[in-house]
Amino acid sequence: MNPRRPLKTALLYLCLPIALGFTANVSSETEIAVGAYHFPPVAAIHDDNEAAGLLGELLAELEAAHQDVTFRIVHTSPQRRYLDFEAGLYDVIFFESLDWGWESRPVDATAPVLVDEDVYVALTKPGRDQSFFDNIADRNIVAISGYHYGFAGLSTNNAELQERFSIEFSHSHRRNLSLIKADRPSLAEVAVISRSYFRMYLEQNPEDSGRFLVSDVADQRYLLRILARKGGPISHKRLEQMLLPLIEQGRYQQMVRNHGLQQPADLPGH
Template structure:
């Protein structure tokens, strides 16, 4: 799948005296993050950045829109140095990066139209299903392959850039186009809160496609470092506001995440 959010410390002079400007690249990964038509970041990340600016008046965030497919190319090109809410399994393990402790958790589930006689075994062999997925996301059933041409050879798969479109394709009951979508648990919770009638229309897998714990990943030797970003986050963890933000968006803290921590 897989997220998502990158931060760049600009090498230029600060906007104001003693102010640090961090440019944040965001790709569409709801409800964790999205960018609206005005270029403003929304979702969990939007709320988090707003609070971080409130408690750190010497820090400002500038939003840059990237995409799931471009995230690694942009990193390799030096366009950003820090990326938030990523699993190391999403293409980072072979790069020269430092990875923080996990700070967020979620999982991806298979979704289909509920029909008589159809149960979770419907998801057992996805090679026999028509699938709709987000281009550039990492998925467990693909072995974390993200090359569309490779995936099209192995699966009957269509790509999009919108969970809303994927959900609508499933509900439209067009099996030649889409029988199965892969959608995060947090997005499903948000969707059902807004469309409670869909609970009885959709079949959700018992087992996830993948469970992931998301970290901050930084370029080795870059600025800001992952540890520096944790220091910015630490006050919100200590006073419980980070946990509240996570829960408000239907997300989860990783197993063993403490109510407070001493940032490095």
């Protein structure tokens, strides 16, 4: 009999709880799959599936403050977001309006955490004023495929919208503004742009500040929330709790301002 065998056995049992404890700590970390699509300046998705904009900054702050949670970006699109959700590819999506097709889906929503609006943008021309936007349905429109618009009754069915309106779809606000600047009225007279994006665009392109006529009346104004799958790995209440310290410290509000966005008047905990 090897006299050293009992010692080895004893050491094995002494080490076992430590190893088990380490495993428990690793497995207690919750990975949250976050659906995200290009929605600047709220969110921009890079080729490496990393999020930028307000979403990227906020997720980094939440991960730093909560070591038991990690966020994994699932790149979707405005049109595909519902199919990807129904397929179980992600369980949380940030900065969505409940009016944007989520009413009948199994999600719980936080209180509003962001507010924005869409405006009509046309080329400045002599004699052109706000009356140019009176009958949007009579104009040649450029818009983003999959986005919800007030003038269209929030429908995202491109085929239906092209039957009802003279409308051109793209995947970029920048492209749509370029079409307006090109002064091709037979193709594009009015672009529908989020106010936050338009503000960011003018900051980056100050030489264009006088080139556009912007509607005084918004196409729609929307309150944006965080949506979590019912029965998913994290609840909307838990997400609100995670966000609350950043709001109380003023850190979240600063991030919102840095990206040219606006917080709702009744921001939770504020």
